[in-house]
Amino acid sequence: MPELPEVETTRRGIAPHIQGKRIRDIVVRNSSLRWPVPVAELQSLQRCQITSVERRGKYLLLSTSKGTVIIHLGMSGSLRIAKADEPPMAHDHVDLTLSDGAMLRYTDPRRFGCWLFTSEDPYDHELLNELGPEPLNDEFDLEYLYQASRGRKVAVKQFIMNSHVVVGVGNIYANEALFLAGIHPKRAAGKISRQRYERLVPAIKEVLGQAIEQGGTTLKDFVGGDGKPGYFKQSLNVYGRGGEPCVTCDRPLKEIRMGQRTTVFCKFCQT
DNA sequence: ATAATCACCTGCTCGC
DNA sequence: TGCGAGCAGGTGATTA
Structure with a gap:
């Protein structure tokens, strides 16, 4: 969840x-x-x-x-x-x-x-002491993520989902952030330009910040501690929308598997 | 060190 | 209606 x-x-x-x-x-x-x-x-x-x-x-x-x-x-x-x-x-x-x-x-x-x-x-604690920065904090910025990516051959989607790089970006929001930034999820993290990370960092902050404001994403039966469902689902551009039209170009969204996780993107808008 | 795969577990949906 | 296959929001452990 x-x-x-x-x-x-x-x-x-x-x-x-x-x-x-x-x-x-x-x-x-x-x-x-x-x-x-x-x-x-x-x-x-x-x-x-x-x-x-x-x-x-x-x-x-x-x-x-x-x-x-x-x-x-x-x-x-x-x-x-x-x-x-x-x-x-x-x-x-x-x-x-x-x-x-x-x-x-x-x-x-x-x-x-x-x-x-x-x-x-x-x-x-060993589970916490090697975690990367909080994505909504100022220390998570262009300079940090760009430098962390240099020399990394892993796909950018898996890179931003790695909690040692930055915490809190799971499968839903990784897909969404890459869509907002216009970056293809399979691109090697180390071969993406500084200019493109300049879009990705705010995209991550935007998608997570918006989701918090709307009380999270309720997919099945998520409810917050107060028992209310989240309302972010209506804001999802790609997650769960494989085959449906891209909100930008109207062409069908592509759905693939990356590291056993469903990955959805627009192969025209994300390059 | 980095990257890829496996493992943990229950429930639900899908196709036959 | 029943049954196996595959999938689901995560991440540490294991293997190259």
């Missing part, structure tokens, strides 16, 4: 309901996520106050004085606020209940996501 805009939408949806509140309990019904869920460590957070709800890339960080819970939604995960007495459904793997009777519930049918714990600085 989630790329950066969906994770940010989730963060904004849940933060007002959990930040500053005290953890009552953490109930793990299925600890078999991407990595085993450290149940005992998480439960040691009972009675701790949640001091901050941050996002780094597609990771969510719930911090307390004793340590930080690191959550990733994988492909099919979601978090939402519910009443603590709501009966769990089949894929509701983790509940974090709060002292005021609210509950943060984690649902993930495919179980590609994770719930981890660290007592150290979470930004030093």
Whole structure:
């Protein structure tokens, strides 16, 4: 489900309901996520106050004085606020209940996501410490991306989807950003000119920023922490539109596979 | 170091 | 209606 805009939408949806509140309990019904869920460590957070709800890339960080819970939604995960007495459904793997009777519930049918714990600085955690810049921050700029691309033979689409290069650009928004920038997804990253990166960097910022403003993209059943769907789907130019007319030139969009991911582009507008 | 492929898992759609 | 194939928003691990 989630790329950066969906994770940010989730963060904004849940933060007002959990930040500053005290953890009552953490109930793990299925600890078999991407990595085993450290149940005992998480439960040691009972009675701790949640001091901050941050996002780094597609990771969510719930911090307390004793340590930080690191959550990733994988492909099919979601978090939402519910009443603590709501009966769990089949894929509701983790509940974090709060002292005021609210509950943060984690649902993930495919179980590609994770719930981890660290007592150290979470930004030093091995999953986070080598991540590239946040795409919406100023440090993600033309100079950075252009220099990072030099000598790279990988296709530009896979290059911008690499979290060590820049975080948060998943399959949907990679397709969309390359369309906006007029760049063919299979071009080698290292052979694209500075002038073209000058279009790509703002395209990435634009597509992610717009998606956040519209509450993310709801493809199947994504809902933010407040239970509302995202409205970005109506803004997609290429993703999910293979064979349909290009919004610019009206000719049919091409759909191919790149690294087991569906790739959609206009072979006339993207060169 | 970089690039390509595999693996993890459930659910849904499609074609026969 | 049933069944296998293929696909789905991610990304670390493994292999060249």
